[in-house]
Amino acid sequence: GQQVMQIPQYQHVQEGEDFTTYCNSSTTLSNIQWYKQRPGGHPVFLIQLVKSGEVKKQKRLTFQFGEAKKNSSLHITATQTTDVGTYFCAGVGVTGGGNKLTFGTGTQLKVEL
């Protein structure tokens, strides 16, 4: 079945440093979504990418979808303590009618002052 991997698994940064997490799917995706989960919380939708090669920005966050629609990345510029949490990519496959999200393994971000 479809598998979605993310690297790194953990990342510790000093506040103000940049952060990037990479997401790779074993199969081509219809779209990819990114979610943030704070410790003890639930996944919160950040953004969705649909088109091949798409780049979207939200303030300090930049999201990219690969040309082959099998990989994606999230880059945070100048991290802040509020960025702490686990970032998951979640892909929707091109087949299947149920719209299931296949979540990546997640990257846990810790930001130190």
Next chain:
Amino acid sequence: EPEVTQTPSHQVTQMGQEVILRCVPISNHLYFYWYRQILGQKVEFLVSFYNNEISEKSEIFDDQFSVERPDGSNFTLKIRSTKLEDSAMYFCASSDQGRDYEQYFGPGTRLTVT
């Protein structure tokens, strides 16, 4: 802002007992989902539901699991005979359209099977 709600927030049950987890999706949404997350691991898809029937389910969603939309607002997940390995956080989600629309997650129910 509308949100998905789930009850209870924490359920403790003994192995072999039946549990029902409840969710109230966002009112105008049409697609409903259950996911689970074992502590420290990734979120796993269980089932999706549309137009009063299951549209997709994972290998995890075996005969011990069932879902129901008993009325116009609730969406439930039943586990008939719980096992220790069913201990996890269960998230309900909903979306107002299908494939290309974001899913809104509820706060989750932490199920502990002893």
